[in-house]
Amino acid sequence: MDCIIVDDESVARQIIKTHVLNTPELTLVGEFEDSIEAFNFLKDNKVDVAFLDIEMPEMTGMDLVQSIPDLPQIILITAQKEYALEAFEYNVVDFLVKPVRYPRFMKALDKVKQNLQKTSEKAPEDQIYVKADNKIVRLTLEDIFFIEALSDYVIINTLQKKYVVHSTMKGMEKRLAATNFIRVHRSYIVNINKIDTIEDMTIVMPQKEIPIGASYKSSFMEKLNFL
Known part of the structure; x- marks a missing residue:
């Protein structure tokens, strides 16, 4: 200290x-x-x-x-x-x-x-370390737009690059608790700070449109705390 x-x-x-x-x-x-x-x-x-x-x-x-x-x-x-x-x-x-x-x-x-x-x-963490491409990579949470499931892996999407990481969605969800990330579908976790608009049951982001799963809608709306 x-x-x-x-x-x-x-x-x-x-x-x-x-x-x-x-x-x-x-x-x-x-x-x-x-x-x-x-x-x-x-x-x-x-x-x-x-x-x-x-x-x-x-x-x-x-x-x-x-x-x-x-x-x-x-x-x-x-x-x-x-x-x-x-x-x-x-x-x-x-x-x-x-x-x-x-x-x-x-x-x-x-x-x-x-x-x-x-x-x-x-204090919530503002960065995480992941293993991708046979090396340990430090990622700042605010650089991450969304995470998607890929069998026994997840794909972490930033604006510049995608990182394929050996992990489960449940593991990523637990790791990112108390941050601005929330699971919105069995295959997607999103950074709510990167959402442009929400149309019906679809999240519009700069890189992708992501569906909102029916079982995740309630917790997602609570997290948004919208007016």
């Missing part, structure tokens, strides 16, 4: 840095002594965790938390315990009181890992 440290006190910053360097799953990608530098860094760089001091000149840690649109996991650090209640109002992961001991540091990091795991489980 990539992380940054933001603290205007060099001694406190060094303690957190030592903890980070002693933790194999953490990679320190930035170290800042004021929040403005950190803010400018975070505008252009994505990190997983920020260890952030509350009391800093010009822009406090709380100000920084409110200023970043795409927040990393925030662990606030301060010498003042009375900030704790206010800190948790900003949906931070944890609140550490200086001097930070390594066991307490690791407890906070465990909370970060739990949060990231939950996020990862919820």
